Amino acid sequence: QPELTGDFGTLMEWVDTIRTLKVRANAETPLDAATARKFGAEGIGLCRTEHMFFDPKRIIAMREMILAETEKGRRAALAKLLPYQRQDFIELFEIMQGLPVTIRLLDPPLHEFLPNSEAEIAEVAKEAGVEPAVVKARNAALHENNPMLGHRGCRLGITYPEIYEMQARAIFEAAVHVSRDTGRTVVPEIMIPLVGAKKELDLMKASIDKEAEAVFAEQKYSVHYMVGTMIELPRAALLAGDIAQTGEFFSFGTNDLTQTTFGMSRDDSGPFLEVYRAKGIYEHDPFASLDQAGVGELIKIAAERGRATRPGLKLGICGEHGGDPASIHFCQGAGLDYVSCSPYRVPIARLAAAQAALGGSSSSGTA
Ligand code: PEP
Numbered sequence: 001q002p003e004l005t006g007d008f009g010t011l012m013e014w015v016d017t018i019r020t021l022k023v024r025a026n027a028e029t030p031l032d033a034a035t036a037r038k039f040g041a042e043g044i045g046l047c048r049t050e051h052m053f054f055d056p057k058r059i060i061a062m063r064e065m066i067l068a069e070t071e072k073g074r075r076a077a078l079a080k081l082l083p084y085q086r087q088d089f090i091e092l093f094e095i096m097q098g099l100p101v102t103i104r105l106l107d108p109p110l111h112e113f114l115p116n117s118e119a120e121i122a123e124v125a126k127e128a129g130v131e132p133a134v135v136k137a138r139n140a141a142l143h144e145n146n147p148m149l150g151h152r153g154c155r156l157g158i159t160y161p162e163i164y165e166m167q168a169r170a171i172f173e174a175a176v177h178v179s180r181d182t183g184r185t186v187v188p189e190i191m192i193p194l195v196g197a198k199k200e201l202d203l204m205k206a207s208i209d210k211e212a213e214a215v216f217a218e219q220k221y222s223v224h225y226m227v228g229t230m231i232e233l234p235r236a237a238l239l240a241g242d243i244a245q246t247g248e249f250f251s252f253g254t255n256d257l258t259q260t261t262f263g264m265s266r267d268d269s270g271p272f273l274e275v276y277r278a279k280g281i282y283e284h285d286p287f288a289s290l291d292q293a294g295v296g297e298l299i300k301i302a303a304e305r306g307r308a309t310r311p312g313l314k315l316g317i318c319g320e321h322g323g324d325p326a327s328i329h330f331c332q333g334a335g336l337d338y339v340s341c342s343p344y345r346v347p348i349a350r351l352a353a354a355q356a357a358l359g360g361s362s363s364s365g366t367a
């Protein structure tokens with residue numbers, strides 16, 4: 001950890017001899033990945049791939065893909081995106097130098113990719129070679145009143161399997177490239193978002209495995225990989241025993257898990273939250289620190305049921321709570337293997353993990 005120097009660097013070396021929880025970072029850009037490494041992250045716990053498509057060069061093809069009426073149209077747009085994605089993953093694998101990299105397949109609330117203005121609609125229509133009216137109609141058809149609970153996560157992957165196929169291909173091509181080039185082991189961990197049932201994961205894993213087979217045959221080179229899932233819906237936590245039959249690792253998405261357990265929007269919790277805290281109904285903001293009574297209980301249930309099916313199942317957390325000291329104490333107690341947080345919180349997470357390993361008291365409470 002070259003960037004943490006002096007007394008602080010020494011302290012961090014000590015804490016690393018004590019902690020048992022691994023600390024990874026949430027990162028999708030080369031800059032974030034490099035920062036994470038400097039602060040001592042031991043891998044990427046969450047690469048949110050939807051963030052990779054907002055670049056102006058890519059967003060048009062992304063909109064074209066989402067708005068296409070046919071699979072053929074989607075595949076044409078995805079073909080434009082594949083080289084970008086491959087390069088994204090090559091860079092991440094190179095920076096992480098063989099450390100684990102968990103890549104989450106596309107999970108945008110759909111509205112983030114839909115065109116908003118006439119100019120954006122015209123731009124997509126031109127790119128796709130169709131009339132603006134066609135784009136408008138499709139845009140209207142895809143509109144959702146509650147996108148965060150709508151057509152996102154693996155629901156997108158189920159309805160449009162070609163999206164995840166493109167991403168899986170990019171991951172495997174990149175892994176083969178970097179592994180062959182550097183001689184280092186690259187073991188991508190491919191993660192499916194918003195799973196609520198084993199069958200969803202079965203379908204997604206089957207298409208990922210098919211893509212792996214195709215790429216490894218073309219390249220005459222193969223790498224190991226894992227397919228796992230986010231646990232971010234109460235139903236997924238309850239059905240974790242089933243889901244672990246297919247899922248090779250779990251990562252708790254506590255942002256969505258908090259949203260869906262509380263039935264409270266993560267984007268606009270509103271002024272009532274202050275009143276709730278003042279009246280002692282919630283001890284703290286549940287989106288900032290784990291609610292141990294509700295969300296925490298679901299994590300424990302999922303960990304227990306998942307590991308009953310698959311002993312030694314790797315468990316992590318990648319929601320905002322993964323960088324919160326009190327929540328990290330909880331994660332230690334729940335038997336998680338790692339926490340993943342923003343790169344700048346990695347040093348704090350390392351310290352908190354060491355304190356948790358020593359059994360120090362945490363300031364956590366139940367919301
Ligand atoms: C989560 O839901 O906790 C999570 C990590 O995923 P995202 O924040 O991208 O929905």
Ligand code: MG
Binds near residue numbers: 232253255256
């Ligand atoms: Mg989520």
